[in-house]
Amino acid sequence: MSYTNATHVDSDNYQLHQRGSKDYKNENNTTGVHNDAESVSANELLAVLGYQSELLRTRSTWQVAFMAFVLSSIPYGLSTTFFFPLTAGGPVAVVWGLVVVILIILCLAISLGEITSVYPTAGGVYYQTFMLSGAGYRRVAAWICGWAYVLGNITITLSVNFGTCLFFIGCVNIFTDEEGNGIWQAETYQIWLVFVVITLLCNATSALGNKWLPLLDTVAIYWTFAGVIAIIVCVLAIAKNGRNSGDYVFTAFENSSGWRDGWAYCIGLLQGAYVTSATGMIISMCEETQQPAVQVPRAMIGALLMEGACGLIFLICLLFVLPPIAEVLGSPTGQPLPVILKSAIGNSGGAFALTIPIIVLGILCGIACTTASSRCTWAFARDGAIPGSTWWKKVNAKLDVPLNAMMLCMVVEILLGLIYFGSVAAFNAFANVGIVFLTLSYVMPVIASLIGGRKHLKQGHYDFGAFGIFCNVVSIAWALFIIPVACMPAAIPVTGSTMNYAAVVFVGGTMVSAIWYVVWGRKNYRGPPTDDETIRRHSV
Template identity: 35%
Template sequence: MVKKPRIREAVQLIVHYSVISFLGTIAVALSLGEIASIWPTAGGQYHWVAVLAPQNTRVIASWFTGWISIGGQIVLTASAAFAAGLQLQGLITLNHPDSYVPQRWQGMLFYWLVLVYAAAVNIWGSKILPHANLASGVLHIVGFIAIVALLGAMSPKHSSHYVFVEVSNSSGWSSDGVAWLVGLLSSVYPFLGYDAAAHLAEELPRPSRNAPLAMVGSVVANGILGFIYCIILLYSLGDLNDLLKSPTGFPFMQLFLNVTKSKAGATILVLIISLIAVAANAAGLTSTSRTFWAFARDEGMPASRYFAHVHSNLKVPVRMILLVTVLQFLLGFIYLGNTTAFNAILSMAIIGMYLSYILPIVYMLLCGRKKLNRSDYGPFKLGQIGGIIINTIAVLWLVFAMVFSTFPNFEPVNAQNMNYSTVVLVGWVLFGALYYLFFGRKVYTGPVVETPATELQITNVHATDQK
């Protein structure tokens, strides 16, 4: 489990999650959406870097962007399955607190079960996957309304002073300011993954329009729902210590049980959240496998031709779906051996995804706007001045978030609570660097896009670097 240093921080939590994090994230989504509107390709970030970076560095910059993006997506998708699996295990504890003793290996099996479902539906259920995603969206809205209404109507309420004025710092950090900044992790994570639409661009109708709208729309929807949920949650927390002592390991499960006074009622509410996490994992596997498949298609990984294969009957990249699933299976063994190590990998999802976001935005800001003519932009555009301002805000936010996402959650720092995300990220990048140095640079010459967008073609990477 990823511990949060400050479960309730009143105004700090509301402002951080609902205002600062939202504004920073919307700037990033707008920036990436504009680029996706120009080049709607499955590769996303690493394709964009290939056309935006200077000629002499575009190939290597593109490769490392793709490598970092894939690592972040694999871990991010796995984190949804991990949450869903442990929540399903927590439901057993909720209903049988006296007879069931949860074991870590059992949690791993639940995690694997969610991964198997995601792989199966992506391979054999590709035709029903859009309907499953739609059903998940409906469940999300209906569940949100039901939970908010129930908490609002049935739970004892704290005063507005408790919600908006009181502050609780249990992190061990002597400075409330540092503790507030370290709490960034919990407000950044819910917004991750909005680039998924970009990686499905080659399968969307009118991708230059629909991909950026989906990216920005998901952030806006999450921001609004998150703000409402934060307010209701803070008013309805009840006894915080009671929630933290929940045998399920999930304070929100104990809150649902306290409010409904019914194990059946609490189980239904928890299942809503768990099923949404299961669906998120399946949708995330779709996006991640498409990005990795595009990378293989561009010869950016070992055995590229093998993994770039698309099944002739199923019309999906079966081998890539299985590869991503196997890699996520292996993450379960890390959790089995050391929960701290697994938490570091989850933290890496944030840093890895944000690194892959910041690179195309920086290149767009420094190089792209000088190269592109007005006619080169897609239907989703920010304007010259507006684009510079929004890109700058996005870069500042990404740097800020990445820096404080590496901080330990608690003081004093020891081997168990240390944030190892930087170590894991460096390990992933170092492994990639060694592969690229000895093998990758000999075969990877940059991505190729079958559907041209502007005169600034990704295929130009081949021509310029072979001269």
């Protein structure tokens, strides 16, 4: 993306652009005219923020909300991380852990929504951190936030694709031989190859089918609810091995992690943290949205509410037919959901059929994450912050996607996937380091906004006042809490193969960022293409 000339507008003009989309009227009563007006307003605002529009604005409020929902893909995300709360607390950790996390992340979504209504760019939290930070440290703060945001997007996308791979193999192993072993005892190289195929499929779909992605996200919503309803109805109606009591589902606490009960419950929160970690990734789509200052904040909050409702119903129904936890965790499939379904349905074929909607959701989630990660990488590269930025910031005009940035993300994901050859707990590392990087990136503009007195919010669409301050404080406290939790082993005692390597990946990514800053960024990086006067006017 090319920069505009030094952007220099006064606050009144900025507010006019920011709120202008509210005043457009569809005099001809045609959707096309209205959408064109919305796009013009959004592109003018983008120019005020320092950039020229290069991507088509094709997404409506509902389409953005649907993509945000698909990024989390609640049934899939909960299924692949079900072992966290089952190991570290059982039903209490499953149900109430998700409730706690949803309420906390709702505060984070409100905090980010307020800020995004002022600065709706694909750079997302990175751009926001730069604009809201003090003059003496904004470049370093934006550099740290940008790298955390990019690496978080990449590692979360990696975890989704790798999780789909492991889940698929676990579902195939619902079918067993005469000795009770799964029919596919996949070798390590086979697992990695399946992961590579899934990654290639997601990238090909995102790159070649970009104009169809909003429709795909819409279809995914119906597919999600149809799949969840099918699973709920079948397991509760058949319940081959009986049903648990409501008292068990909502109050039973079983800790088999080896940790003390209190800390074990904290570990169990990682399931909710993982499925909601993509909340802020949708900000990367601001430059493909018709009215991003309004639509993206609404989408974040609306999608989160849908995720909470769908996730709780899904989990509670599974807990009613949950077999003994020791049996679930000891299954050779390595995946709790296939074991639960097989126990409830009574046969392998029926259980496998019910896993198909979740497998498909895993693919759809991977496509959405691939799309979002490519946009945030491209946005960071256009400001020269990634080695080889000249190449990565290019947009493929024919496909209307930042194809080079997408390929960069794909290669990094495939290479990181090689960690699985050294540790069978690699998925835990990918999921947890994604939580760490994204949480860090999300909270940085919130901290900067709070330190600055939240004065910039008067230029946006949303300012929740005292409640917004409360949400800011909760978001910061959550980051301080969940980042160290995500770096801890899920269970003890710990062996080399079960160690949580999230901290290792985090340190590795941080070192790459730090080295590049010393080598190049310290003297050359200037942040987004906005002059000091513009920053001053937009921050007061």
